[in-house]
Amino acid sequence: MSNPFSVGLVQETAASRDIAANVERAVAGVRAAHARGAQVICLQELFNAPYFCKTLDMQWFDLAEPIPGPTTDQMQKLARELEVVLIVPIYEREAAGLYRNSAAVIDADGTLLGVYRKMHIPHDPLFEEKYYFAPGDTNGRALAAPGVMKESDGFRVWRTRYANVGVLICWDQWYPEAARITALLGADVLFYPTAIGWHPGEKAEFGEAQVTAWRTIQRAHAIANGVFVASPNRVGVEDAAGTNGLEFFGHSTIYDPFGRILAEAGTDPTVLVATCDPARIEDTRRNWPFLRDRRIDAYGGLTARYLG
Numbered sequence: 001m002s003n004p005f006s007v008g009l010v011q012e013t014a015a016s017r018d019i020a021a022n023v024e025r026a027v028a029g030v031r032a033a034h035a036r037g038a039q040v041i042c043l044q045e046l047f048n049a050p051y052f053c054k055t056l057d058m059q060w061f062d063l064a065e066p067i068p069g070p071t072t073d074q075m076q077k078l079a080r081e082l083e084v085v086l087i088v089p090i091y092e093r094e095a096a097g098l099y100r101n102s103a104a105v106i107d108a109d110g111t112l113l114g115v116y117r118k119m120h121i122p123h124d125p126l127f128e129e130k131y132y133f134a135p136g137d138t139n140g141r142a143l144a145a146p147g148v149m150k151e152s153d154g155f156r157v158w159r160t161r162y163a164n165v166g167v168l169i170c171w172d173q174w175y176p177e178a179a180r181i182t183a184l185l186g187a188d189v190l191f192y193p194t195a196i197g198w199h200p201g202e203k204a205e206f207g208e209a210q211v212t213a214w215r216t217i218q219r220a221h222a223i224a225n226g227v228f229v230a231s232p233n234r235v236g237v238e239d240a241a242g243t244n245g246l247e248f249f250g251h252s253t254i255y256d257p258f259g260r261i262l263a264e265a266g267t268d269p270t271v272l273v274a275t276c277d278p279a280r281i282e283d284t285r286r287n288w289p290f291l292r293d294r295r296i297d298a299y300g301g302l303t304a305r306y307l308g
Contacts, residue, residue: 004277005162007189007228008038008084011252011265011272013236015050019063022048023071027078029271034082036273039108039162042087044232044252045170045195046101049091051248054126054240061132064093067115072104080110085160087167089193091132092117101133101169103193108161114149116156118169119178126199126246129171150185157185163276166227170194173231174217176224177302183225184291188278190221192231197248200237211249222255226285228276229255235267257284 010029014022026047033041046052048071052060065071071090079086085108092102092115101118117136121129136154150157155178157166166187172178173192182190196214198207222229235250252265254274262274285291301307 002163002188002278004275004279005188006037006039006273006275007230007254008033008036008041009230009232009252009254009263009265009272010041010043010047011232011235011250012044012047012269013248014044014047014234015236015238017050019048023074027074029269030078030082030084030086032271033273034084036271037275038084038271038273040085040087040160040165040189042191042193042230042232043089044234045089045193046091047089047193050238051195051234051246053129053132054238054243054246056128056131060091061099064091064099066094067092067102067104068112069093072106072112075104076106076110076112079106079108083108083161085162085165087165087191087193089169094134098134099132100136101129102136103167103169103191105158105160105165105167107158113158113160114156116167116169117154118172119154120171120175122171126240126243152181152185155181155185157182157187163188163278166190168192170196173214173221176221179221179225179227179229183227187227188281189228189230189276190225192218192229194231194233194252195248196233197246200244200247203247207249211251215251215253218253219255219259222257223259223288224290226257226281226288226290228257228281229253230274232272235269257281 086106089103092100123130166182239245250267254262263272
């Protein structure tokens with residue numbers, strides 16, 4: 001078992017189109033988390049921009065950048081300076097006309113360990129992600145040295161200085177298969193950088209239920225897999241032409257392998273820090289040995305779209 005490690009989440013508003021200002025605000029959040037002892041720090045989905053998927057606008061493709069690129073270069077320097085692991089979710093330009101919703105994983109010496117590309121891409125009113133993103137796949141460039149990363153069909157785990165880190169992104173949260181595979185790859189903690197919120201017209205009727213469902217599914221991933229789960233979300237209202245915009249509801253949370261809340265935010269910008277002890281993974285899995293009792297011989301039906 002590895003040593004205890006501290007996780008930090010930066011919950012921030014990113015409604016501005018001033019990308020440089022958004023990055024500087026995130027850097028301040030990383031420094032604040034580091035000052036409180038965080039060793040592995042995760043930013044929110046598409047951290048350096050508004051959540052631009054609310055409408056279809058070809059100009060947003062200009063925001064995408066390569067990995068490595070300007071933003072990851074800056075974050076590598078920051079990681080090296082503070083000796084922290086950073087999960088940096090940005091809009092990635094892999095090639096002309098090929099864009100991904102991605103998260104770079106940077107080790108505490110500033111090394112770019114690799115990239116996770118969001119596997120599940122939603123298509124909903126104000127969440128028009130299929131227009132902007134290709135889904136992740138197993139053929140993309142891993143950018144990882146041998147032995148640093150484990151992979152299965154596009155899901156990935158990296159061995160960092162402090163912990164084995166698995167990254168999934170937002171819509172991936174609703175899929176138990178993604179959490180299970182990433183846990184089976186050896187993750188100590190599953191990070192879910194997120195941009196989720198309410199349609200203002202639905203909040204009164206569905207708002208509480210939506211937040212409860214979002215929190216419940218992540219807690220369930222922690223319990224079912226005996227793993228830490230950490231999810232940073234953004235906050236604030238972001239407008240979009242021709243719509244009522246979105247109100248992001250925050251509630252970033254860190255769960256332990258038993259589903260207990262280690263740290264939780266409200267609806268304001270903040271930084272969360274919690275200590276994660278891998279001994280809790282061992283203890284939880286000994287008492288609830290779900291991995292031992294899985295009937296891997298009986299799950300072939302999971303590869304079908306529908307069995308009715």
